Amino acid sequence: MVFPKLKESLPLYKTLANALAQRIHNGDWAVGSNLPSEAALCSSFEASRHTLRHALQTLESDGLVLRRQGTPTAGDFSAEGEKIYPKF
Amino acid sequence: MVFPKLKESLPLYKTLANALAQRIHNGDWAVGSNLPSEAALCSSFEASRHTLRHALQTLESDGLVLRRQGTPTAGDFSAEGEKIYPKF
DNA sequence: GTGCATTTGTACGTATGTATA
DNA sequence: ATATACATACGTACAAATGCA
Numbered sequence: 001m002v003f004p005k006l007k008e009s010l011p012l013y014k015t016l017a018n019a020l021a022q023r024i025h026n027g028d029w030a031v032g033s034n035l036p037s038e039a040a041l042c043s044s045f046e047a048s049r050h051t052l053r054h055a056l057q058t059l060e061s062d063g064l065v066l067r068r069q070g071t072p073t074a075g076d077f078s079a080e081g082e083k084i085y086p087k088f
Numbered sequence: 089m090v091f092p093k094l095k096e097s098l099p100l101y102k103t104l105a106n107a108l109a110q111r112i113h114n115g116d117w118a119v120g121s122n123l124p125s126e127a128a129l130c131s132s133f134e135a136s137r138h139t140l141r142h143a144l145q146t147l148e149s150d151g152l153v154l155r156r157q158g159t160p161t162a163g164d165f166s167a168e169g170e171k172i173y174p175k176f
Numbered sequence: 177g178t179g180c181a182t183t184t185g186t187a188c189g190t191a192t193g194t195a196t197a
Numbered sequence: 198a199t200a201t202a203c204a205t206a207c208g209t210a211c212a213a214a215t216g217c218a
Contacts, residue, residue: 011186037202048188053203061149069203070196099205125183136207141184157184158214 016047016055021064024075034072035065104135104143109152112163122160123153 010018020035029035038056042049056073059065066074098106108123117123124132130140144161147153154162 013186039202050189051187054186067203068196069194070201072202101205127183138208139206142205155184156214158182158216160183 012047013051013054013058016045016052017058019045020055020059021062024059024064029075034074037072100135101139101142101146104133104140105146107133108143108147109150112147112152117163122162125160 020041023029024035035041036044038049038052042052045052056065056067060067064075111117112123123129126137126140126144130137133140144153144155148155152163
């Protein structure tokens, strides 16, 4: 991990999910509202793909991102409003 | 897998989820409403723990089972009614 | 209450398949 | 067709929570 944990007790995938959620809300990746690829995120955050996907999955179940095989993962800005970071 | 797939195209974890959901609704494991351990289910269905947990996770997100670290996974019969098998 | 066994959770590794552009 | 990107599925090891003797 290349960023400090909010709480030392949180598992890595939740910390990752928090960090990603924050960046999504900040609009850091709103080029075409797409996130970097899983491989790119893995290097950025120095996490395994397994853990990264675990994080993305929680974001998806929260309606924060949209994933579809073959296409980049997109931030779901239609689900904003009450979904305020942090959530974990 | 020790049972026939409903559709040959379905991924293994979904087929597993279907099979587990059916057994839950049938009450096959309603001893104390607990499911066998992951290890037991892995041997029964000849699936890896990874895949089995993937299946259980989908069931959990559907409200069909309750999982808690340290305790056996329980079928959630409070969530029955409209949740009719099959769902995948 | 301590310790052990059981059970689920987390995390990483690797390979291959499938959908999309 | 090739390349890119996400999905599936096998494996390993250790951590953490629970329950019981």
